[in-house]
Amino acid sequence: MGETAPSNSVQVDIRDVHKVYERGSERVDVLQGVDVEIRDGEFVALMGPSGSGKSTLLNLIGGLDRPTRGTVRVAGEDLGSLGDAALTRWRAENIGFVFQLVNLLPVLTAERNIELPLLLTNLGKGERKEHVAAALNLVGLSGRARHYPRQLSGGEEQRIGIARAIVTDPTLLLCDEPTGDLDRKSGDEILDLLHALNTEHGKTILMVTHDPHAAARAQRTLHLDKGVLSTEPTP
Amino acid sequence: MKYLHLIWRNLMRKKLRTTMTILSIVVAFVLFALLSAIRLAFSMGVDIVGADRLIVIHKVSIIQLLPISYLEQLRRTDGVVDATHATWFGGIYQDPKNFFPQFPVEAEEYLRLYPEIVVPEEQKQAWLADRTGALVGRKTAERFGWKLGDRIPIQAPVWRNKTTGSAWEFTLRAIYEGREKGFDETNMFFHYNYFDEGRIFGEGLVGWYILRIDDPQRAAEIAERIDAGFANSRFETKTTTEKAFLQAFADQVGNIGAMLTAILTAVFFTILLVAGNTMAQSVRERISELAVLKTLGFSNRLVLALVLAESVVLAGVGGALGLALGGLLVEALGSSGQIANLLSVFYFQPKDVFIGSVLAVTLGLVCGAIPAFRAMRLRIADGLRRT
Numbered sequence: 001m002g003e004t005a006p007s008n009s010v011q012v013d014i015r016d017v018h019k020v021y022e023r024g025s026e027r028v029d030v031l032q033g034v035d036v037e038i039r040d041g042e043f044v045a046l047m048g049p050s051g052s053g054k055s056t057l058l059n060l061i062g063g064l065d066r067p068t069r070g071t072v073r074v075a076g077e078d079l080g081s082l083g084d085a086a087l088t089r090w091r092a093e094n095i096g097f098v099f100q101l102v103n104l105l106p107v108l109t110a111e112r113n114i115e116l117p118l119l120l121t122n123l124g125k126g127e128r129k130e131h132v133a134a135a136l137n138l139v140g141l142s143g144r145a146r147h148y149p150r151q152l153s154g155g156e157e158q159r160i161g162i163a164r165a166i167v168t169d170p171t172l173l174l175c176d177e178p179t180g181d182l183d184r185k186s187g188d189e190i191l192d193l194l195h196a197l198n199t200e201h202g203k204t205i206l207m208v209t210h211d212p213h214a215a216a217r218a219q220r221t222l223h224l225d226k227g228v229l230s231t232e233p234t235p
Numbered sequence: 236m237k238y239l240h241l242i243w244r245n246l247m248r249k250k251l252r253t254t255m256t257i258l259s260i261v262v263a264f265v266l267f268a269l270l271s272a273i274r275l276a277f278s279m280g281v282d283i284v285g286a287d288r289l290i291v292i293h294k295v296s297i298i299q300l301l302p303i304s305y306l307e308q309l310r311r312t313d314g315v316v317d318a319t320h321a322t323w324f325g326g327i328y329q330d331p332k333n334f335f336p337q338f339p340v341e342a343e344e345y346l347r348l349y350p351e352i353v354v355p356e357e358q359k360q361a362w363l364a365d366r367t368g369a370l371v372g373r374k375t376a377e378r379f380g381w382k383l384g385d386r387i388p389i390q391a392p393v394w395r396n397k398t399t400g401s402a403w404e405f406t407l408r409a410i411y412e413g414r415e416k417g418f419d420e421t422n423m424f425f426h427y428n429y430f431d432e433g434r435i436f437g438e439g440l441v442g443w444y445i446l447r448i449d450d451p452q453r454a455a456e457i458a459e460r461i462d463a464g465f466a467n468s469r470f471e472t473k474t475t476t477e478k479a480f481l482q483a484f485a486d487q488v489g490n491i492g493a494m495l496t497a498i499l500t501a502v503f504f505t506i507l508l509v510a511g512n513t514m515a516q517s518v519r520e521r522i523s524e525l526a527v528l529k530t531l532g533f534s535n536r537l538v539l540a541l542v543l544a545e546s547v548v549l550a551g552v553g554g555a556l557g558l559a560l561g562g563l564l565v566e567a568l569g570s571s572g573q574i575a576n577l578l579s580v581f582y583f584q585p586k587d588v589f590i591g592s593v594l595a596v597t598l599g600l601v602c603g604a605i606p607a608f609r610a611m612r613l614r615i616a617d618g619l620r621r622t
């Protein structure tokens with residue numbers, strides 16, 4: 001499979017997004033007029049200090065939360081126009097999430113964990129198995145299908161997490177510090193895998209990270225500080 | 236069905252806790268089965284009596300007798316299609332603890348009024364032909380090991396015999412079974428003529444009348460007319476449906492149904508707390524996992540359904556095991572001598588199995604309701620922060 005260059009079509013388009021949390025009488029402006037554009041097939045890193053609003057921005061793009069003001073358009077859909085149920089369905093079909101702490105269900109084997117998003121589709125048992133096998137193969141862990149999370153290393157767990165994120169073939173992968181809990185070697189393997197998913201399979205990736213080494217693997221890096229996107233270098 | 240594996244694996248997350256909870260539910264349902272059988276025993280077959288039968292007793296009480304001459308008048312009453320009588324004999328077989336009911340009856344009439352009594356034709360004819368013959372229920376015959384042709388000596392403290400004093404003797408000529416499960420198979424019936432001619436006092440008097448009416452809807456009207464017809468006589472009557480009659484008889488023991496319901500309510504309330512706590516704890520422990528499921532696209536309703544399903548499976552497994560074990564225990568106790576001696580009807584009826592099943596599902600839904608709503612309302616961002 002050859003490398004895929006970013007196309008001109010826009011995958012993520014965020015305009016003047018504000019997010020305010022109110023805790024009692026206290027008002028916290030987490031995001032203050034953020035504008036972001038991510039094109040199809042891009043691999044973008046999002047950096048910033050703790051509390052800068054990175055995860056909040058990721059949640060808004062993934063449809064896990066709604067902005068106080070502004071528009072979030074992802075994969076051509078204005079998320080503000082979707083009701084809760086429609087947003088949940090949209091998320092299942094379009095977004096793959098990779099978490100820092102992986103969050104595999106400890107009671108399920110690797111293959112059952114990967115199968116979870118497929119349970120929401122109309123695929124039959126046989127088809128689900130095929131998709132799971134393909135995802136496992138892609139992350140190089142076909143031999144670990146029947147292992148429980150506790151029987152896997154940190155790096156393997158994260159690979160299974162990535163397999164779960166891509167098993168429904170979403171166009172956008174949202175990764176929240178995917179290497180944050182791993183040693184350098186395992187972290188590099190995960191970054192290699194994300195890079196391959198981006199270049200060989202055309203996945204658009206937005207990765208939140210604290211690690212400049214990880215951010216360096218992305219095509220461009222966005223910096224968020226106190227809810228304001230400070231720079232957006234061009235690729 | 237595709238979520239069954241997920242539901243089961245979540246239940247098996249803490250095997251010991253789940254097992255303990257299931258065991259507590261099992262115990263509750265075993266108790267439910269036992270108490271249902273006891274309630275049935277004390278209802279004395281109220282649930283299965285014929286709707287078209289009336290009972291006529293003395294207005295004062297059932298121990299006051301009525302004249303046999305009433306029979307023809309009752310038969311002529313509009314709406315009455317058949318009639319017979321019976322009397323409480325109250326005899327003792329060898330020892331007072333060997334209690335079973337005996338009744339002198341008009342044999343053919345009685346069998347006509349009670350088609351529930353099933354007697355092999357040959358034995359029936361043998362009974363009808365023998366003046367001292369007795370028809371005995373299967374349970375009583377088995378209890379004392381009686382066979383056809385056996386002599387049955389009965390001591391009668393009340394109805395003394397003109398020639399033999401308190402001793403009466405009968406010959407077992409027929410053994411009956413109930414047409415349906417739950418019909419009392421402990422009674423002994425013998426010929427009224429033998430009884431009436433032999434007794435020292437009370438000649439021409441009977442305990443109560445049993446009537447078959449043409450339309451159960453007319454029961455109240457016919458009963459009223461009968462009682463009005465005998466009003467201001469020496470033997471005033473009180474006519475009720477057989478169901479009401481038996482219920483009043485059963486109520487003499489006390490309101491067993493209410494007592495058992497109170498016990499079961501206490502037991503199930505406790506189980507509700509135990510199982511509810513298990514579910515609440517189980518959900519609390521995996522808030523972040525539920526948030527992950529929602530992130531993956533599991534809707535709020537689906538998460539609600541999954542938690543409720545877990546709770547229903549928990550209660551369902553416990554309930555099914557409890558009902559099965561309870562049923563076996565009731566069966567074993569029912570066929571053991573001691574219970575059979577005490578209670579004429581003792582079994583776990585299908586209706587109660589159904590009620591138990593509904594109870595198990597309801598228990599599951601109620602136990603899971605609060606944790607399931609909590610899981611449904613969980614905000615993803617909050618749940619993920621718990622990681």
